Amino acid sequence: MSNIPDSTTIDEIDRRILAILAKDPRIPYSDISHELAEEGFELSSEAVRQRVTSLLDVTTSFFLLRPDAHEWEIVLVTVRTEGGTGAKADVFEAMSEMSFWFVGSGFGTVDIYAHATVSSTAEVDRLVNDVRELEAASEVDYFVETGRSTAVEQYLRVE
Structure with a gap:
């Protein structure tokens, strides 16, 4: 073996x-x-x-620095789409062209979620407003990380 x-x-x-x-x-x-x-x-x-x-x-190697040790923030943006066939794909593609470093698409209470690193609340506003301007983006919410707990063992299911 x-x-x-x-x-x-x-x-x-x-x-x-x-x-x-x-x-x-x-x-x-x-x-x-x-x-x-x-x-x-x-x-x-x-x-x-x-x-x-x-x-x-x-696998994808990824090192996520803690924003509290730097002068920037991590923002999570979630999007619900509407507009029929292709709406989700259109928003996904548009967000992939923005300054997000991760864009995910799936199913659940949101259609798309994305992460970006920003240096100010003004940049958060600009990015969120850019997403809100997308025609098929019906609901856009955001979350700015202020704390984090990471348990890679849970992600990897190591016992």
């Missing part, structure tokens, strides 16, 4: 590797191997390297 996951499967070992890397992205493969061994997973440093290489093909 190979220690290398296929390109679409993330198993328990992969989740644990990702959790370790989330805490210390510069940790040597040998140290990851030792941490995994303490949890009952025996992998060589080379096997860890191969798994990390495979994981890099199916």
Whole structure:
């Protein structure tokens, strides 16, 4: 049995590797191997390297700095759309061209949500108003982050 996951499967070992890397992205493969061994997973440093290489093909690395340590804010904008077929796609495409660094589309109580980094409340107003001006954007709400708790283990489902 190979220690290398296929390109679409993330198993328990992969989740644990990702959790370790989330805490210390510069940790040597040998140290990851030792941490995994303490949890009952025996992998060589080379096997860890191969798994990390495979994981890099199916993940997006992202480092989210805490805005309270800088002179900028993170704003979340949510949008409900109306206008029939293509309305959601039109708003999604338009927002993807704005200064958001993440735009997501799905289903639920909102159709689209997006994150941006802004340097002032005036910039929040400008960005939110730009979204509100989109023809198919029927409801636009926003949230400026003032605090954060992050639990990558919950995201990765590491027990």
